[in-house]
Amino acid sequence: MAYLIPMDISPHPTKRIAPPPLELRKHAVFVDFDGTLVDIAPRPDAIVVPSGLARRLNQLRARMDDAFAVVSGRSLHELETFLTGFNGLMIGSHGAEARGIEPPLAHAIPGxxxxxxxxxxxxxxxxxxxxxxxxxxxxxxxxxxxxxxxxxxxxxxxxxxxxxxxxxxxxxxxxxxxAGVSKDKALARLWQEAQFADRIPAYLGDDSTDEPALLWAQENGGFGIKIGEGESAACHRLAQPADVHAWLAAAVEG
Structure with missing residues (x-):
C-alpha cells in the first residue's frame, strides 16, 4: 500500500509578495484549473467558465510558442469539455492523463x-x-x-x-x-518537451494537490504562485482567479 507522505508547506517568508510580470519569451507557465482559472463551486459540475477563456488561453499559448499547459486534478475529458477550443497541452487526473505528449503518463490499475x-x-x-x-x-x-x-x-x-x-x-x-502520480512528476515530464527548453517555470495553483508542483517550479529555477488563502511553500501569491486572469492578460496586452 502507499500512503501520501505529508510535505512541508510551511509559509514561505515572501509568500504574500505579488509575482513578477509574466515574460512571454522567457517564462513557461503551468496553471491549475479549479480555484485558479475558475472559481470553486459547491459541486465540480457547477463551475462557471469565464466567457472567452479558451480563446484567451490559445492567444497566450501562441504568444509563448506553446510553453504553456493546464495541469489539473480534473479528468482530461472534463478539461476538454470546459475548455472547448483550447488547443494547448493539458494534464488531467493529477498527472495520470495527458494531451499533447506521448506516451500516456499512467495506466489503469487492476483494482x-x-x-x-x-x-x-x-x-x-x-x-x-x-x-x-x-x-x-x-x-x-x-x-x-x-x-x-x-x-x-x-x-x-x-x-x-x-x-x-x-x-x-x-x-x-x-x-x-x-501511487506515484503527482503534478510535480507531470511537470518534470512536460519539461522534456522542446518548447520548454531554456525557459523559467512558473506554476499557479490553489490547493494542497498543487504544492508539489509549486515546489518543483521553485526548485528548478522558477517560482510558484499560490492562489487564495492557506499555507503554502509558494514564494508568491494572488488572491483569486480574477487576479490570475489579470496577470496573464497583462503580458499579452502589454
Missing amino acids: LPFVQSELAAFAASRGLLYEHKPHGGAIHYRHAPESAETVSVFVHHLLERSPGFEVQPAKMAYELRP
Missing part, C-alpha cells in the same frame, strides 16, 4: 473498478458526492463539512485493501489515485 465502486457506494450511502475519474475517484463533502473525519477514515481503510493507490487530500474532498 480500479473495486476502488471506484467502493467510493461511489460510500458516498451514496451518506448523501455525499462521488466524482468518477479515469484512474481513481473522489468523495466531496463541501456541503457536509462535518463528514470530513468520516470520509478520511473510510478512504484510508479502503487504501489498506487497495494496493497501488494513494490518498490525495484536496479542498473538501478525498481522492484515491494511482
Whole structure:
C-alpha cells in the first residue's frame, strides 16, 4: 500500500509578495484549473467558465510558442469539455492523463473498478458526492463539512485493501489515485518537451494537490504562485482567479 507522505508547506517568508510580470519569451507557465482559472463551486459540475477563456488561453499559448499547459486534478475529458477550443497541452487526473505528449503518463490499475465502486457506494450511502475519474475517484463533502473525519477514515481503510493507490487530500474532498502520480512528476515530464527548453517555470495553483508542483517550479529555477488563502511553500501569491486572469492578460496586452 502507499500512503501520501505529508510535505512541508510551511509559509514561505515572501509568500504574500505579488509575482513578477509574466515574460512571454522567457517564462513557461503551468496553471491549475479549479480555484485558479475558475472559481470553486459547491459541486465540480457547477463551475462557471469565464466567457472567452479558451480563446484567451490559445492567444497566450501562441504568444509563448506553446510553453504553456493546464495541469489539473480534473479528468482530461472534463478539461476538454470546459475548455472547448483550447488547443494547448493539458494534464488531467493529477498527472495520470495527458494531451499533447506521448506516451500516456499512467495506466489503469487492476483494482480500479473495486476502488471506484467502493467510493461511489460510500458516498451514496451518506448523501455525499462521488466524482468518477479515469484512474481513481473522489468523495466531496463541501456541503457536509462535518463528514470530513468520516470520509478520511473510510478512504484510508479502503487504501489498506487497495494496493497501488494513494490518498490525495484536496479542498473538501478525498481522492484515491494511482501511487506515484503527482503534478510535480507531470511537470518534470512536460519539461522534456522542446518548447520548454531554456525557459523559467512558473506554476499557479490553489490547493494542497498543487504544492508539489509549486515546489518543483521553485526548485528548478522558477517560482510558484499560490492562489487564495492557506499555507503554502509558494514564494508568491494572488488572491483569486480574477487576479490570475489579470496577470496573464497583462503580458499579452502589454
